[in-house]
Amino acid sequence: MENLAVIILAAGKGKRMRSGLVKVLHPLLGRPMLSFPLEIALEGLQPEKTVVVIGHQAEQIRACFPDPRITFVEQKEQLGTGHAVSMTAPLLEDFKGTILILSGDTPLIHVQTLTEMVKHHRDAKAALTLLTALREDPTGYGRVIRGKGAAGKVQKVVEEKDATPRERGITEVNTGIYCAQTPFLFQALGALRADNAQKEYYLPDIIESALRKKKKVETFTAPDPVEVMGINTRAELVQAEGIMAERVRRHWMTEGVTIQDPGSVYIEPSCRIGRDTVIYPNCYLRGETVIGEGCRIGPQVEIVGSRIGNRVQIRFCTMITESLIADDAIVGPFSHLRPQSQLGKGAKIGNFVEVKKSRIGPGTKANHLAYIGDSEVGAGVNIGAGAITCNYDGFHKHRTIIEDGVFVGSNTALVAPIKLGKGSSVAAGSTVTKDVPPYALAVSRARQKSIKKWAMKKAKSKGPQG
16 A cells, blocks of 8 residues: 555563563464464565564564564564553654554454545545444443543543543543554654653553544544454454454355355465365365365364365364375375375375375275375375384384285385385285395295195193183
8 A cells, every 4th residue: 555654562571461472473264363464464465664662582483473574673662552662663753554453362453444544544635544443342441532422522542440430431441553644743742741550651541642633633433343352361362363363254154155064164364275175174275275176174184285186085083284195095094194295186194194204196985994194196106004113213214115007905104215116015014124126026926835734733632620
């Protein structure tokens, strides 16, 4: 947006979170809380400048948000919201245009609300506009005090700790979000005084400054008070996460995804899901997960940072992390794909099979009770029950190569590094320590011996039973 700068206040520790982690870094649907107002600013509003005021754990916040479009300013002393905004003066006091002030702990705000607020501010030619909300329970918020009469122009905002009993009964609250014209903002900040219960420089006090100077002060009411919910406690964090999660689920259902039991399904905002996919109960989709069209996911499946093709079935109690799965593959039930695993088109990984850092070719099957680690497996391979790749010698990991069309029998151990040539077979119960040529049969087990009449001799040796 032209002639717009955004300030995001994120300097506070968040004492009521009772945590060693600064409040704005607490995760909300898998992302730091601060990432939501930042995304709205950078991607939704696209201002000319974005400044974030930080204080506690400043270096951690900088490291978490390396985007070059963000300028950080440090508030080393926590002297209130007015003082925090004044820290941006060296960067913004010469800015020609509108400054929008957001809070780092208000992640549910919609970009449309902010866009309309900025437009209202500019159309009204106001020096200051504050975003207000009507709340049934205004506890914890500053109250908006208006003048008498139908117009009821705003006179001031009173923080709850400074409010009288009558003022505490007011349900219109200040959300901590403002639009201001640059010259007025920094002049007003310079005149703030800390004569209040908290001994802090309150940003809302600039309202009275504007009125004294006969500047125009406007309000804009949020259409839904949920949008401006501030997060100060873990209970509020959980409540906000529930609201955000419901928004995400509703979005994907609108886009053609079936979610059988929405309340039990967790989907992070960074996930992408194709139409006609069905998500069964108790599933968790995290990170940069992408799921194609016509898939069946769950129940009780967790997928983290993975790409799933079209028409893939991920069955009951399966966990997939940082893996690639091609079209028409089947995984599960009770399967585990660890990072850097890749399944080719139509591959099948069945119950109690674990795959780690391996490439599985098209049409290959490992239907039950197998471990495939650090392996390159070709197309059309059969991995029998109980087969394992012995990839670790206690010091280093080694590769196993299984070429196309290999048949690996049940209860076999492939001791890496090893290569099974195209079309070869490994007999059940074998421990293979050497490469197997193409189309050969590898057998490595003791010769079977049958002792005739062994059971009768055993019974006789025990003697009569008393």
